[in-house]
Amino acid sequence: xxxxxxxxxxxxxxxxxxxxxxxxxxxxxxxxxxxxxxxxxxxxxxxxxxxxxxxxxxxxxxxxxxxxxxxxxxxxxxxxxxxxxxxxxxxxxxxxxxxxxxxxxxxxxxxxxxxxxxxxxxxxxxxxxxxxxxxxxxxxxxxxxxxxxxxxxxxxxxxxxxxxxxxxxxxxxxxxxxxxxxxxxxxxxxxxxxxxxxxxxxxxxxxxxxxxxxxxxxxxxxxxxxxxxxxxxxxxxxxxxxxxxxxxxxxxxxxxxxxxxxxxxxxxxxxxxxxxxxxxxxxxxxxxxxxxxxxxxxxxxxxxxxxxxxxxxxxxxxxxxxxxxxxxxxxxxxxxxxxxxxxxxxxxxxxxxxxxxxxxxxxxxxxxxxxxxxxxxxxxxxxxxxxxxxxxxxxxxxxxxxxxxxxxxxxxxxxxxxxxxxxxxxxxx
Amino acid sequence: xxxxxxxxxxxxxxxxxxxxxxxxxxxxxxxxxxxxxxxxxxxxxxxxxxxxxxxxxxxxxxxxxxxxxxxxxxxxxxxxxxxxxxxxxxxxxxxxxxxxxxxxxxxxxxxxxxxxxxxxxxxxxxxxxxxxxxxxxxxxxxxxxxx
Numbered sequence: 001x002x003x004x005x006x007x008x009x010x011x012x013x014x015x016x017x018x019x020x021x022x023x024x025x026x027x028x029x030x031x032x033x034x035x036x037x038x039x040x041x042x043x044x045x046x047x048x049x050x051x052x053x054x055x056x057x058x059x060x061x062x063x064x065x066x067x068x069x070x071x072x073x074x075x076x077x078x079x080x081x082x083x084x085x086x087x088x089x090x091x092x093x094x095x096x097x098x099x100x101x102x103x104x105x106x107x108x109x110x111x112x113x114x115x116x117x118x119x120x121x122x123x124x125x126x127x128x129x130x131x132x133x134x135x136x137x138x139x140x141x142x143x144x145x146x147x148x149x150x151x152x153x154x155x156x157x158x159x160x161x162x163x164x165x166x167x168x169x170x171x172x173x174x175x176x177x178x179x180x181x182x183x184x185x186x187x188x189x190x191x192x193x194x195x196x197x198x199x200x201x202x203x204x205x206x207x208x209x210x211x212x213x214x215x216x217x218x219x220x221x222x223x224x225x226x227x228x229x230x231x232x233x234x235x236x237x238x239x240x241x242x243x244x245x246x247x248x249x250x251x252x253x254x255x256x257x258x259x260x261x262x263x264x265x266x267x268x269x270x271x272x273x274x275x276x277x278x279x280x281x282x283x284x285x286x287x288x289x290x291x292x293x294x295x296x297x298x299x300x301x302x303x304x305x306x307x308x309x310x311x312x313x314x315x316x317x318x319x320x321x322x323x324x325x326x327x328x329x330x331x332x333x334x335x336x337x338x339x340x341x342x343x344x345x346x347x348x349x350x351x352x353x354x355x356x357x358x359x360x361x362x363x364x365x366x367x368x369x370x371x372x373x374x375x376x377x378x379x380x381x382x383x384x385x386x387x388x389x390x391x392x393x394x395x396x397x398x399x400x401x402x403x404x405x406x407x408x409x410x411x412x413x414x415x416x417x418x419x420x421x422x423x424x425x426x427x428x429x
Numbered sequence: 430x431x432x433x434x435x436x437x438x439x440x441x442x443x444x445x446x447x448x449x450x451x452x453x454x455x456x457x458x459x460x461x462x463x464x465x466x467x468x469x470x471x472x473x474x475x476x477x478x479x480x481x482x483x484x485x486x487x488x489x490x491x492x493x494x495x496x497x498x499x500x501x502x503x504x505x506x507x508x509x510x511x512x513x514x515x516x517x518x519x520x521x522x523x524x525x526x527x528x529x530x531x532x533x534x535x536x537x538x539x540x541x542x543x544x545x546x547x548x549x550x551x552x553x554x555x556x557x558x559x560x561x562x563x564x565x566x567x568x569x570x571x572x573x574x575x576x
Contacts, residue, residue, distance in 0.1 A: 029431065366469075366491075366493075366553070367492050367493050367494075370435070370436075374431055381467065382467035382468060383467065390468060396490050396491065397492075425432065425436070427445070
């Protein structure tokens with residue numbers, strides 16, 4: 001199976017691909033599926049599917065309640081998943097909150113500020129999260145809507161002002177475009193752009209935020225699934241990522257928060273499980289992470305995510321990243337040979353992840369995507385929930401190919417052929 | 430091959446040489462519709478003379494399907510009465526949303542039948558209807574202002 005050996009990493013891609021049943025199906029009248037949309041959602045290996053099924057067939061119960069054996073086993077499995085994820089991202093288990101997705105994680109942080117700012121009779125510790133007119137929240141122009149709209153809304157509710165770093169011509173955060181000030185209370189940014197794949201200078205942004213006493217919030221949706229990430233080492237205050245982009249189930253995501261911050265934060269969703277004591281007059285709340293996990297949480301999904309972490313860890317995140325960089329190199333090299341293709345993002349591999357977004361002069365992204373789809377190649381077309389970024393480049397939509405550990409060089413090479421076919425079909429020369 | 434079924438030659442012709450494109454004066458109402466899933470946009474103006482659609486002019490920023498269907502729209506509705514135009518619109522919309530089950534009546538929607546193949550692709554139905562919905566909205570606005 002030398003054809004499926006990854007050139008630089010020695011990954012046994014044939015064996016890996018055998019773990020992913022969906023990669024063996026055909027689409028659009030018998031064409032082999034070429035799945036280049038892992039940035040939207042990744043596929044799941046049997047190990048993840050099996051872990052969910054085994055959990056449901058042998059241990060299923062509501063976690064953190066009940067004293068019977070199944071409840072104990074389910075709780076152990078749920079917490080074991082949290083511990084595995086903690087090892088992967090270099091955090092303590094109690095610093096990780098299970099959410100339904102990354103979007104909920106970012107909203108949880110935004111609402112901690114919001115709820116603190118109302119200044120109800122919450123704890124005195126929450127004073128540090130109070131925002132009001134004159135305060136500033138800083139984001140970047142390349143953010144996914146999930147790390148933009150919650151901050152717009154927080155500004156609307158508190159009277160704070162939203163400001164943002166601009167983008168350079170090669171799709172990176174332009175550090176010279178904005179100066180933080182003592183008014184800056186939050187700096188929220190993507191670790192890796194979901195469009196340009198540029199990797200943010202996290203250390204520098206954290207340094208600048210700390211210098212003015214601002215909290216940092218990292219959207220790690222496109223980094224944790226694809227590269228080694230140590231959240232403690234990065235020094236961010238909060239980070240969010242989702243399970244379904246890292247070979248795990250949908251319906252589960254993770255919010256990371258430094259312990260002392262989670263301990264000081266008011267809850268977001270309230271109800272069962274997250275309480276310490278409840279009286280008719282009012283209630284007190286459990287320590288984190290339970291304080292932020294109201295109601296019966298997703299359990300088989302968390303267990304499945306734990307299995308995905310096992311799967312990725314066995315390969316090694318360094319290897320995953322090296323493999324994806326190799327794929328990005330092939331994509332960039334082969335697309336560069338197609339006339340009229342413009343890459344939106346860095347043209348080389350420096351501080352860059354695997355996704356490759358581009359436009360084709362004279363052929364709309366939707367139409368490119370349709371031609372690719374006709375050949376069995378699944379890509380994302382549109383603004384990829386990063387509308388302001390597209391507006392910054394004066395374009396309505398891009399084509400984005402994105403990868404994961406199961407993607408092969410041969411698949412990526414088909415992309416350029418498909419783009420050539422699209423140009424021919426629409427008579428662009 | 431499915432691609433040719435979807436992108437019929439009529440669609441490609443309208444895409445390459447759209448009919449009635451550009452924004453013109455005078456007009457009674459202007460609408461701006463977007464497809465939030467892909468960011469495609471159309472700005473569309475309607476001029477009515479009495480009960481007749483006197484002119485439809487537009488600017489689109491979008492894929493071949495949305496541009497071609499807006500071009501076909503102008504061919505079909507300009508010069509018609511509002512009620513005739515809406516009959517055409519409903520017929521086109523019914524076909525576009527039929528998931529390939531309704532072929533479309535050429536006597537009613539003319540070149541619009543070329544979009545029957547598009548209706549098999551749920552993600553593209555909005556593209557095919559973008560200009561049409563902008564037109565529907567624009568006529569409604571004129572009527573609102575008149576009442």
